[in-house]
Amino acid sequence: MSRADDEGYRPLLFSIAYGMTGSVGDAEDIVQDAYLRLTRARQAGTTVAEPKAYLTTAVTRLGIDHLRSARVRRETYVGDWLPEPVVVPGLGAGLTSGPAAGPAEHAELSDSLSMAFLVLLEALSPVERAVFMLREVFGYGYPDVARVTGKTEANCRQIFARARRRIAEGAREPGGPLAPARRAEGAELAQRFFEAASGGDLDALLDMLAPDVVLHGDGGGKVPALSWPATDRLRVARLLLGGLRRFRALGVTLSLAWVNGRPGAVLHDAEGRVASVVELSIADGYVQAIHSVANPDKLHHLGPVSDVGLRNR
Structure with missing residues (x-):
């Protein structure tokens, strides 16, 4: 697989990183760091048979590390915390459009990552957030979730069940994908x-x-x-x-x-x-x-x- 093919994973990687951090800038940095790690691994002679799996794992684990370091900043945030918005101009034909929203991958952000949903995710620990998002938003099977997070499959099932209960307790506003x-x-x-x-x-x-x-x-x-x-x-x-x-x-x-x-x-x-x-x-x-x-x-x-x-x- 060519490096150009690797770039095709960028929309997915950005969505995962954004869902983990709630920050466009931090998500872009995490994705770039993951690609840099892939490049360095290949330069060191490592054969990466599944670049998508490698990059997804790197992005998720970098997101977990980021959340752990950012927790104090979140706890001392002034006022109501909301994620950085991802904007796609225009709501339909005939409606006024604004300027472009940035990199093209932002337009492919999962509909599941609404502001209400991302605020709910703040109640979870970094690992709970990763497990819940990979399983609930991106539909990863438990074997893949376990591989990405470095946990056992049984542990991931327990983490997901616990996270889903916590999300359900806090859920009030609609946050799922829109038909x-x-x-x-x-x-x-x-x-x-x-x-x-x-x-x-x-x-x-x-x-x-x-x-x-x-x-x-x-x-x-x-x-x-x-x-x-x-x-x-x-x-x-x-x-x-x-x-x-x-x-x-x-x-x-x-x-x-x-x-x-x-x-x-x-x-x-x-x-x-x-x-x-x-x-x-x-x-x-x-x-x-x-x-x-x-x-x-x-x-x-x-x-x-x-x-x-x-x-x-």
């Missing part, structure tokens, strides 16, 4: 949702929000954001309308997009710089949860980042 019909429904509802929010239509917005809707905001302590998730449909609607009204006064515009496989939007300032990314969790015809990422450190992979958040204090 084509649900994607079309979600895109249409998202368009109406953002039109109502941008137009200041409180009644229309309330009609689209689930009674127990939750609003999450990640500013990382660097730009204004919610200190903890907001609940109550009326409060969430008013927060959205107030925030967008202030942004519009600063020249911010909104482009519809797929965010982590979910309907959403990217907000840009008057110079076209990224100000924020919003993802919607939609089920049963209502918006169940809203995830807004405004921390500038989590937006650099999308292009130049705006300072409008600082002006919006």
